[in-house]
Amino acid sequence: MIGEGTHSTNQRRHTYVPDHVEVGFFTDPTVCIGCKACEVACKEWNQVPDDGFIWSGNSYDNTGHLGASTWRHVMFLEQDRAKGNQIAGPMSQDEDPFRWVFLSDVCKHCEEAGCLEACPTGSIVRTEVGSVLVQNDVCNGCGYCVVSCPFGVIDRRPQPLPDAGGAFKCTFCYDRQKSGLVPACAKVCPTESIVFGRLDDLRARATERVQQLQQSGYNDAQLYDPTETSVRGIHAFFLILGEPEAYGLPPKPQIPTIYLKSAWTSAFATAIASIIATLLAFAFFS
């Protein structure tokens, strides 16, 4: 029975919100079957409006990218590489290697979140469980979080969709978590490719899983969790096969606040130079 395994945390009730326990998602593409149940569950539970039905032609992915009305997005990668030590086809050894990889993308809930720092209204907050939440009733739609997210997750919802004008992204199902429930996407994932749980547990599980895969011939399996950059790690991390670029993930994401010092220095220097130039102009030419 799904969710009855010894490690499974996806179907259990919890008290993480009152206990202030940091939680996260660990998403593993090697067990994802590309069913998109997470996308459907997310839309249904959170009542996220549809944002158009576009036939992309990009494998089985007609969702495209995360956005104001897409908080889970299953990626379909088609790569000319072997998946672990799989046999690509029955014909011969000359067969072109090929692999199909599915990965459910989501808001990363950064340790240092660009959107949260940028928000001028205080609409975006950090919750008790360490996730990043947009308070829809406070957001005035200035759009600064949109350009401050190094992962291109958050976006402003365009007219004429419901609640248009505000910024939206994954809420980590904060409403469900407050009631002791697991986020909708993790709840429905039939293979537990999406795992929800305590951050420390998940990090240990992810490291273990990467080792296990590498031993089984998945030489390019790695953990995507940029702890070495100014983002200082993410609460929704991924196991990936190959390079992060192929998943549209930035290899070294940076929080834009690291650019503030040099930009403000330049601004203050310009401010002082302008005042001096003006005073000199009047002093010498009056």
Add this chain to the structure above:
Amino acid sequence: MTANSPSEKRLEELREQAWKEGVVAGKGVDVAGGPIPRKPGYYGQPVVKQPVWTWEVPLYFFFGGMAGMSAVIASGAVIFHHLNLARTAMWVASIAGAILSPILLIMDLGRPHLFLNMLRVFKHRSAMSMGAWILSAFGACAVPGLIALELHANQIFPGTLDQLLRVAAGIFICGAAIFGTLLATYTGVLIGATAIPAWFLHRTLLPIHFGTAGLGSAGALLELFGHRITALNFLGFYAAAVETVLLIWLSIDKHGDADRAIHEHGSGWLIRIGEVLTGPIPLVLRFFGAIPLAAISFLLGALVSRFGWIAVGKISARDPESVFASQK
């Protein structure tokens, strides 16, 4: 059927053509997005989101910069007793900074009726929050400054009250000048401290450009309003000279694929046209004494380059390769 039969060769040819060109010159056969993705990143999808800002924001950058630096000129004029120039400059500062700028900013919001939420918190790590407070403080100084100055200039009140007004005008105008320099330059920080490569790679240049363009446009507009004094002409020379240096800096300071939106696209041309109109052209025109033409050229350039920088940000954000290149 052997591996070398003509039909197999034809398929090989098609494969070669498809691989090299992405499109096969057949009957509408298109392999773009075919089995193996050939676009950069994930099917060429953008890595960072493009700005949702429309025409209101570059126009706000233009008017905000002009208003802020107009207050600086007003403070200089007050200190050195150019009363009429100070009055015009404070009218420019108040109309552009306390009326046009807030209207444009509110229009750009996704939910304009919630604009007051901007003043809910004070976050020094958010350039947008700082900007909202700077603009509010500027308006709170510029408008009383203008009123006090006009009451004083028209001798509405007699004696001591008039002296009080004179002092109040001085204090408010100096306050407006200080917040004005920040109003004109913070916009460079605003777009410089983002995740968009073409912007953050030029975060040092942007505040200098926006601030100086603001100073030049304020001076140019005041000259067009008839204040043809040497001090303003000097400021015109100063602004045009700085912009010329920035034009050279921008053409030298290239970051390859990371900021190619500036160097390879039409939007890059917008920036360069703007820089030429604010830099070399007014410099030459002022040298030959064609002050009104120089002023018009500078104003146009300052406006065009603001639109150029927003357009560049949108193109840069849509380009996954530039994001990857900026993180190499």
